[in-house]
Amino acid sequence: MREGREAEPTAGITDAQSVRAAAMVPTASRGYDGGKKVPGRKRHTVTDTLGRLLVVAVTAANIGDRDAAADLLARLRRLHRDITLVWAAGGYTGSLVGWCRNKLALTLEIVKSTDDMTGFVVLPRRWVAERTFAWLMNFRRLARNYETLPATSEALTLWSMVTRMSRCLARPRAAGRH
Template identity: 80%
Template sequence: MRIHTEYPEALLPQLYAPVPAHFNSSDVLCDCLAHVYGNAADHPDRKRHYPSDMSDEEWAAVRPLLPVPAWLEGRGGQPEGYCHRQMLDAIRYLVAGGISWRSMPVDFPAWARVYAFFRRWRENELIAEFHDRLRENVRKREGREAEPSAGIIDAQSVKAAASVPAASRGYDGGKQVNGRKRHVITDCLGLILVVAVTAANIGDREAAVSLLARLRNLHRDITLIWADGGYTGGLIDWCREKLALTLEIVKRTDDMEGFVVLPRRWVVERTLSWLMHSRRLARDYETLPATSEAMILFSMITRMGRRLARPRAAVRH
């Protein structure tokens, strides 16, 4: 097996494919780095026929944003033997369909290979890196700055499967849910900025302390956070004094009955409903909270990739 290694090392941290593709096999059409420089050409391609598969337009939009593999930057490891596009399609299929790892369809790489790819990306924080690059591009496409200046915080309790250990699950008395809780902060487009998964008995204010601290470290331009009544109390003063953040509470009034769209809060509530469209997220199946967070990010990665591949709306004059 010949491995193509002629590439400018200075460009690797910025670009997924630093030079035009020169495939190891003339029979391969995919231009992922595992095909161009790795050993993926040894394995056959697959026909894309699942709803979760990336279209060619979507692959073209997300491919430049993929993290560069460590082995291609000379940071250890051997060249990968499976197509990156196939791996991403397999994980998207799992998240969208809610299947178990061992139930991976046979036209994808073996489930153990797909899981190893997912775990490696999770442990090296490549899922978050890929997600954040997509979010920045979606914001720019919508005419926004890459970094947001405001956000919305909320939480969602979901039931946990038997695979979730007792140490990381709890009972949410308010929602009457035995499981885990997802704490998210989104921008004004509903795109996730930070996410944390805890036991369901962890209070919103308690989890918000570490979540908001992470937000401040990652997004220095944010000055305002909208929240619901569950975040009242000393958290407001703590945000102002410790993080230089304004925490603004958007409350329901006493004369509101039934479902009411509340200013700003509806954005994060819509994001939480988006997550429930992915069947893997309808219930928490993951042993590790970090894996649950990665599944949430992959659900958003799929949504943002499709958004980038969507044709731009015509401008009316």
């Protein structure tokens, strides 16, 4: 509300981040992300348009974004009924878009990079989710996955966001901002 927005979000951004797992993480709950060449787990998140974490799911790294997104978006719909639009990366294409529209009454809009882009390019809306991942990586405990249970990893991810948000609320307002 301090940012001049409604209290409940109406749009979100989803993305996934692969994180290396420590040796103590059970092999049953870890995998290998061949695209990013990371052995470990994957954090699937949905943030609001300001980058605040709304929903998180932790899976083995070999679970695809589309496979994890169905459960993640269903949880999002249960927790945040006002959200009607979610922006996503190109990995979420296919039947998931129609499934979201028909089953969840949710518009899943894919933000793709074009073929003529070379090097690093900031993509509209998706940069917000990437910034959230950067915020999460500032918490030393989340830089690598040490937890035995994926549910514990989810709880630590949420806890780190609570810590970040409470710091933002405690920060004095800048002069001249309304």
